[in-house]
Structures are given as C-alpha cells and as structure tokens.
Amino acid sequence: MNRRQMLVTTATLTSTSIWGNWKQNLAYQYLLAKVEGFATHLPSNKYIAFDWGVSEIMPDNEGVKLSWNKLISGKNQFVSLRITSATDVREVLVLEVKTAKTGQKIADWDLRFAALLQPFELQIPQDAIRAIIEEGIILKMVKGTKPFWFFSKNNSEKTAPNAYLPHLLVHDKKMNKDAWKDRLLSLESLQTFGWQQGVVWDGILEMSKDSPKVKSVLKEQLEMYFAQNSLLYCNLNNVKTEGKIHTVESILPFAILAQTNPTHPLLQKAIDFCEKHANAEGVIADGTGNNRMVKTEECYTVSYPLAVLAKTLNRPDLALLSIKTLQSRINILEKGNSIYQRGTEQGELLFENWGRGVAWYLLGIAKTLVYLPESEKKQEIKASFQKSVQKVMAYQQANGLWNCFFHQPETGVETSGTAGVAAALTYGYQHGLLPKTAKIAAQKATEALVSYLTPDGYLTGTAQVNKGGDALQKNGFRIISPYTLGFLAHIAP
Template structure:
C-alpha cells in the first residue's frame, strides 16, 4: 500500500477568461485561468470527520500544474479562503505544460487549508497563467489536478518507478516527452514488456489517434498537428521506431529530416543554428531507423549529424549548446544539458550502429574516439558530490539534476557497452544514488534547471523546478546501471 496520497481539490470559483486566440490546451484536457481580482482561483477540500482529522496531522505540498506555455516570471500568492491569511507563494517562471509547482505547508497550514480552502492570485502578470483543473476526479490524472500531496514513502526510488509507469510522467510532445519515452523504453529489460508497453501505449494515445495521426501543441501552445516544428520535436521517433516499426509518423519524420537536410546542405538543423540537441534528437533517431530498416544511407546520415556537432560545438574542454554558421557565434558555453544532449546522442548513436549491419562504417571509429574524449572532459568538470553545475565550469550556478542525469546516463551506457572503461560505470552508479536524493516524495526529479525559454539569466539564477523530463533522464541512468 502506498504511503503517499493525493488529495485533489474542488475548483469552486474560477475566471471566465478565454484562451488567447492562437493557443490551445492539450487535447482531451481542460484548464482554468489564474489571475487577480475576479480572475482568482478558489479551491476547497471536502472531507468528513475522521478523514479530515487524519489528513490534517501532517505537513503537505500544495500543487498546481501549468496547462499552457507560460513566458513570464511571477509568484502566485496563496491565501486561506475564509480568513484571508497569506500562507505563501508559488514561484513560477517560464513554465511549460504538464509541469507541477508546489508550496510546502506545515501541519498547521495543512489543517487550515483543509478547513478553509485557498484562493490563488497572480498579480501584474504579463502573460496569462492557465492551470489544469480537477479533471472529474480521474485517478490517472490526479497529479495534474490542484491537490495536496501527503505522506512520505519508504522508498522515493520506488515512487519514481510508479510515476514513470503512469500518465503522471507525461510531457509536451518533442524533446521533453522524448526523454520520458526513452526512459520508459530503457526500463523494458528490467521491468519487462508487460509493465512498460501499456504505459508507452498510454502516452502515445495523448499524441496519436487510432489512425496514427500526430496531434499535439508545440512548446508555445500552438496547434502543430501533423508537423515537426523543429529538430527537437523528433526525439520520440527513436522509441516509436523501436516499438512500432509500422507507425505512419515515421514516414513523416523521414520526410522532415530529408527536407531539412536539403535546405541546409545536408545539415539537419533549425535555420542558422547547429545545436547540441540534434545529437540526441536527430542523429540518435536516424541511427535507430538505420538499424531497424537496414538503411546504410541513414547510418551515414546519423554519423554525419554527430560529426557536424563535434566539429561545430566541441572545443577542447568546452561544449557549446549552439553555433550560428553565418555569424560564427557560439552560445551557452558549458551548459550541463548541452553536455547531456551531446553525450547521450553520441553514445546512443554509436550503440545503435554497432548493433546494426553498419558497425564498420568509417565514421564509427571517430564516434568511439569522441566518446572517450568527451567523457573525460565531462568527468573533469564534476562538483564534489559527483554531479554537474548548470554551467559545468561555474559552481555558483548550482547543481542541475537533469544535465547531471543525462551525462551520467551516457557514461553508464558507454561503460555497459565497453565504449568506456568500467570506472565510468562506478561513477554513474554513485551519481544515481546522489540524484535519487533529489526525488520528490512521489518520485519526480527536483533540482532541474528550467527549460531554456528564460534565456541565460534564468539559467544562471539557481532557479530549479520539478520535471518529468528530468525523471526520464534519471530513469535512463537507473536502467543503464543495472
């Protein structure tokens, strides 16, 4: 029996505001606007006698989950509904859909919240904030409803597995959901297809109809059905190809890769930008396709996309997130997730191709050499606890658990496939223990640097969030160290 539980709230008053004309809530979900004045959101919890007494003798976490891309940095003030007493604020900056935010409550505050309810108010917001509502008490969606999280589990690692193997790990389609799907698929050898595959199907059902049509919103909340808006959107294809080789979206992805490459002289990039993400979101899916469909041209293309990023982004002890060929400008030097994307794509591409008929292509040796080189570079930037700062060369930017999980997963996979010495596996195993201390009571990875919508200032600020995307990277590390 689980020792944690969610107490979903009832939305008793809400704004009548309409969504911006060009935005939409995720398919099959509904949400409420949260603002000030008449736009405030009021919540109540309905319990009887002993239920209320039992719930009100412990601290809790008041949670809301963002339902529409939010490009602002504001605090949501939380007041008791009857007494109007202020009990805290939820700090929300540049949030993405399906991302939970919380306010820690004491035992006394929890009792007051359960008795009075709360109202939530966002003042002076430049952007509208929309959060998911109660979803008619659907158990599978309870994480995303306004709720109180109660209790403390015996094992947060077990809770992380529970969260991964559910709808609670859902993320926006693209690189975020791709990290989760990759984490789920990597757990197959450990947990078995009977446990993992139904969850893959559950996640796919959010983004595909019965005909296999791709239906989703991009990271700006705009409808993007049937298209790939950027090269970051194609990461899910790696797992889709492994799991459903006949899925119709695969052909669309191939067409996207080919069209993008034609426009850029063979480089699969977004406009004038070579990005580290493409190592993971382009080269790796191409390598999976090469292996599954026995296509040497795809294998060669996967190698070419890695080497392009090696030549443009890797400079001695540094890895950049972006390079703009026209201006020759490099940006985001030594960002931890740039290391993670580069290393994960590099190692996974190499592993896929070495398991294919194309293990002896001329570029494979270059990939293997770069794995050894960049692994040592990454290790040299570790902090005393074994993890990496948000900018790996600047400890003042504080630990980023997502970048650390991604780098560690790449090292573990490389070591498990003899692409790296066994010492890297020992390092990854120690990092798994350290990262597991950052799991929330219900198993979501905390300590994650927010996604990159807020630019350099936000990344250097030390601001951290809960993230299922980060949990997907943690799950990969967990799987590769077993």
C-alpha cells in the same frame, strides 16, 4: 476500471479525516482540490492537451479558490501544494497564495516560464496546514500579463491524471526509492511533444525490453500522440497541431516509434523533415543560410533517430545524414575542456558547459554509435566520445552531482543535467563504449539524486526549460520536470 485508470497509479484520499485513515503502507497521499472561480474562457483557436479539463487564473482579478474536506491535524506529516501548467508561459509568473477566509498569506508562488505539463510544488508551513484545510486557499496572479491555465476536473469528460490535478501531497519522511517508476510508468509522465516527451519514451523503452507490462505502458503513451496512424498534439502556443513537425527537437519521438512500430507511416514524415533541413554537406539544423544554429540537442533528437531509422529501414543514406549531423556538433561545439550547447556555423558559441546541453551531447552520441553500422567514421566518433566523457567526468562534484554550468560552481548543482550525463555514462558502459570508471561515476550520481526525489517520485532540483536565457539558468531557480524520469530509467539498477 479501464486501462487508463489502471495506468494512473496514484492514490486519492477523500475522507474527512486524513490522519485517521492514513494507509501505513504508503509514504504519501494525494488530496484532490475542488476548484472554484470565474468561468474559463478558452479562445476558439486554443487547445488544451488531450482535451483535459482546465481552470484559468487571469491577471487583475480575484483568482481562484481551492478547497478540501476538513481534516484532523496529525503529527509528523508534511504537506505540499501542487498544480500543473496547461500552457507554456513566456514570462515571470507569480501567484499569491492566501487562506480563503482570514487572508493569511502563505507565499508568493514563483511559476516563472512554466512549461506545458509541468507540475509546481509549494511546501506548506506546518503552522498553516490547519487553516488551509479549514478555509481553502485563494490563488491570485500578482505578476504576469496573460491568462494562466492549469489542469483541473472542471466538469470535463476528460481529466488529467491525479498527479497533474490540483492537490495537496500529504507525506511523511519515509522514502520509497522506486516511487519514480510509478510516475514514469503512467500517464503522469506525459510531456510536451518533442524532446521532452522523447526523453520519457526513450527511458520507458529501456525499461520495456524484458517487461510486457512496461511495453503496454509505452504503447498507451504513444497512442496519446500517434493513434490511428496520425500525429496530434498541443503545441507550445496551445494550438491543436495535426501531422506537423516544427523543429529538429521534435524528431526524437520517432526514434522510439521506429523501434516499436517500424511500419508506421509517419516515419516517412520525420525522414522528409530531416532531408529538407539538411544543407549541401548533409548537416541538419533549423534555420537557413547564416541563420542556422547547431545545438547539442540534435545529437540526441536528430542523429540518434536517423541512426535508428537507417538500421530499421535499411537506409544507408540516413546513416550518413546521422554521421554528418553528429560530426558537425563535435567539430563546432566542443572546444578544449568545454562543450557548448549551441553555436553558429560561423563560429559563435553559447552556453558553455551547460549541464543539460552536455547531457544531450553525450547521450545522443552514445545512442547513435550503438545503431550506426561499423565504419571508419564511427570509430572516429567513438574515440571523440570517450575523450569527451573524460572531460565531463572531471567536472563531477564530490557529492556526485554536476553544477548547472560545470565550470561555474556559483550556478549550483542541477539534477536534469546530472541525470542526463549519468544516463549517457551508464548507456555507454552497458554497450561497451566506456570503461568501468564511467559506470562508477554514474552510480555516484544516481545515489546523490535520490535525495532530490519527492515522496511520490518526481525529481526536483532541475533548472527551468531554457526560455529565459543565461539568467534563468544561472539564478538557482529549480523546479520539477517530469521528463527527467526518462533519464532515471537509463540509470536504474
């Protein structure tokens, strides 16, 4: 078994009788699917992350078949179907799920705006489990206009880890509160390069401080992108990207790289990008002129990395850029009892009290403060941060969670924002920035989040990545987003 295989900690069951071979010490098993269908036609200008195998579902064709070995039905077991997106979907996408022989319809599976490296899960009704196992299923696109690629073995030399391959998750009702650590500390938390992968690495970094084993996992993941002093990744258009930084949201990974490999040559590329995107006042943002948009993300994805780089490389000029960028977000995006996720420098404000946006804001400020040198400006930011936290804590629901939009209960509770805010409160308390009340609020949130964990440790209940505007965030659509495991790492006891 090689190092990568050791990191992939899932269990695969291939026997003909899953119930007869159930391992009593596990709360779940993965039953990998055989995928059959038309040949995948990957255009020559397209690339699949890590060169992993992929299968394709096309609009207006018969779809693909997933099949398993025959199983004997068991009692008190539950089954979910999973596949993981190998592309970034920019439309409503629905797959019809039917049994392969009798055509029994199981569901219309909603994969709208799927993100690259995002697993989707469909609960299988108890009365359909036997038919699915005996017949297999057909996945057919009934809404969508573009090919959908998902990870599969597909005779490829390189294969996604088991949790990202098509499988049935077979489980009982037992809950292992630590299963999420197995997912995080493996290749099964790899995400799109940028803020999502940065959140994962930042969480692993927090857990690695006293653990050589965790450090080795972080090194393994970093090398998936930064091997041989280079940068290689699949961008959101499935294009192979080498050595390029496209947006301010892609700077976060360099905060972790700087703390683990402070002589890496690509750190200078991140610095160059930030300096190029700073205006005359030293405020960094994507866009130019009146088209610049400041977002709470940059508190975490720009100011924090710059503060780390300033300390690591002894560059006071980078600390100043960090402060200027942070202050601009505080001045523009926080108004009264609200924190807006984005706004223009001319005063337009959007996404009021959006949970994930607030999480980036608070966690970014907390992390930046820890790495900035002492100054009057730092103390001003600290005081502002403490006031912001009090406002946010007032929105926490009795169940310990925060709504998707804090002040709009009709948008429903949401776990990525909750986990991110709890991470900020925990980190702030641990570093002497916040009082014990923040720790108590974070603990309450952590306890509530446990019920949203899948048996194998992914966090459900997150709002989809923000490609569909307000409507997508407010309509209650919820999915699994592996990057949230990085937030959990900050709040783990």
